Amino acid sequence: MSSENPVSIFISYSHTDRSLARLLAAELESGGARVWIDEGELRIGDSLVERISEAIYEVDFLLALVSPTSIRSGWCQREIALAMNGQISNKKIKVLPLCIENVVMPPTLRDRVYLDLNEDCVGSVADKVLRDVRSHHEAGTSRSAPGAGIQRQRPAPDSNGPNNAPPPSPVLTPQGFRLGPLFTDLLIVEGDGEHPIPEHSARIILDPQFVNLPDELAEWREEIEAEQARRRNEGLTHFWNGLRYAVAGFSVTRVGVDEEPEIFLRLKNADYFTFLAAQQLDREFRDGSTPRSRYLDPEDPQNAPDFMCCSFGVNVAVVSADNKAIFARRSAQVGSGALLWNSSVNEAISRSLDSQGRKPPNLFDVARRGISEELAIHSNEYGLELLAISIDVNKQQWGALFLASLNRLSAHEVVERRSRGVPDKWENTALDYEEFQIDPVIKYLLRPDRINDWATSAAPLFYLSLVRRFGRASVEQRSTQIIAGIDSA
Incomplete structure (x- = not known):
């Protein structure tokens, strides 16, 4: 991708997954991407909503690190919602999910293809993400379905399996x-x-x-x-x-x-x-x-x-x-x-x-x-x-x-x-x-x-x-x- 017009990526993650997010950000930046990760760009006392909203507005892609902790994080869910629903402007940000620890995808991301991510495969995942975002970025397909270059999608869990939905009774x-x-x-x-x-x-x-x-x-x-x-x-x-x-x-x-x-x-x-x-x-x-x-x-x-x-x-x-x-x-x-x-x-x-x-x-x-x-x-x-x-x-x-x-x-x-x-x-x-x-x-x-x-x-x-x-x-x-x-x- 051109260094004059690098693709920009926002990484949404729970802070319990910070080390993995840092490794991924470093790999993406070494591949020429401009990466927004809050610990480096958010100053103490900044308005979280204002700065994160501005950041999501400015980027082309949002990488959602989906883990057992992030699916319960109000901030992570809000960042994904901002990108997917265009709540800051009419710009449609593309969301690319990365799955950690075999977690079941939340409903908002279940129709999207994704990659598994762990410390052993950060480099290969970053390469695949960069190829995918580069194809979207250079083609200018801002309304295309994200994840076109990512091939693997785990089937929905069996209803009787260990990861089934919570019991129906409230x-x-x-x-x-x-x-x-x-x-x-x-x-x-x-x-x-x-x-x-x-x-x-x-x-x-x-x-x-x-x-x-x-x-x-x-x-x-x-x-x-x-x-x-x-x-x-x-x-x-x-x-x-x-x-x-x-x-x-x-x-x-x-x-x-x-x-x-x-x-x-x-x-x-x-x-x-x-x-x-x-x-x-x-x-x-x-x-x-x-x-x-x-x-x-x-x-x-x-x-x-x-x-x-x-x-x-x-x-x-x-x-x-x-x-x-x-x-x-x-x-x-x-x-x-x-x-x-x-x-x-x-x-x-x-x-x-x-x-x-x-x-x-x-x-x-x-x-x-x-x-x-x-x-x-x-x-x-x-x-x-x-x-x-x-x-x-x-x-x-x-x-x-x-x-x-x-x-x-x-x-x-x-x-x-x-x-x-x-x-x-x-x-x-x-x-x-x-x-x-x-x-x-x-x-x-x-x-x-x-x-x-x-x-x-x-x-x-x-x-x-x-x-x-x-x-x-x-x-x-x-x-x-x-x-x-x-x-x-």
Whole structure:
């Protein structure tokens, strides 16, 4: 390929596969390609969404390293979605999958041919990739099916084999939420959908201390603060260091003859830059360990150190008066869940907005604020129920799942009202709605063009909302039948 116009390649990978990605990048660069790999080009404190979106826009090809870890990585799935769906511009980036460890391809890539990749064959794989991308690049076939030069494709696994799809029945497990082929990393800590947590039973206790960062994480925070100050001074997009809370403890009990749930959430002071520092979960410390390996126990996410839990988000499923479930697609500018379909409303607890003096915040009021800011719906226009408390165990982010049932507004009226302007309209790029019945909602969650584009809490929240309306037995029975039909199709 011409050195004056080299082909450009973005490598999407999970950081557990970093060494393999580095080897591949070196081979590709030695063959004349221009390679974008985040560790070399992404500065600490950069907007991840902004820089990755820009990078994908600028390249010709995206190499997706598909491994057991990457198929559960929100970032990897988002990068693939950006390239395949043209979400940054009308330019269609070609996606070339490389399979690691005999993993089953996610649905978005199953119709594409791919190569197996391991450390022993990096050189030969790079040669084949370069021949393939060169033929596309020189022919200018930007709309051709990628992978034309790659000959091997593994057949779909036997339905009775060890790599078959998850069991059809929807299950809330310690590892996350599973609904047939849909899996997210959301752990339901408390709540089953049938027994809402009353407002007076959601208690928050404030600890006035600021979380204490270990020295190396404190250094990362200083890097972020300096970089964001630089970007602000240069008039560039930057993050504001908003005041946040960290989760320092959680407990639940039962009260009264009906064993009504009562939760206690203990919060410490934190800020957004502390959150960003701790969220670099797979960045290596000087000794080679990472925040994930050093501080998080996947079997016990509730007992993570407070400085690793500097996020508490509120998600709301809004159901209109004409019985429509409302879904929102997050914009590229938000810090969490960018470009993914999510609940109707998503809001983080703010120390500056949700606490008055030393008064603890109220989870229900945070949800009400989010509904007002994102949909311009007043608190007297709906009923609000707290269905569950959750943890995203991959990102160590806590949350509350709410259902808001509108009294009079139809889904169309909600969309129209939002079109006339709301304070946080920039956070979502689109609204969609579906009939709020078991069949339509389950099928919507499992749609081929949606199943890999859900934020972590969205599917569990809408599932629990169905349970609240129709009862767990009915929802599970019908969901199982729907999933069985999908599997046999």
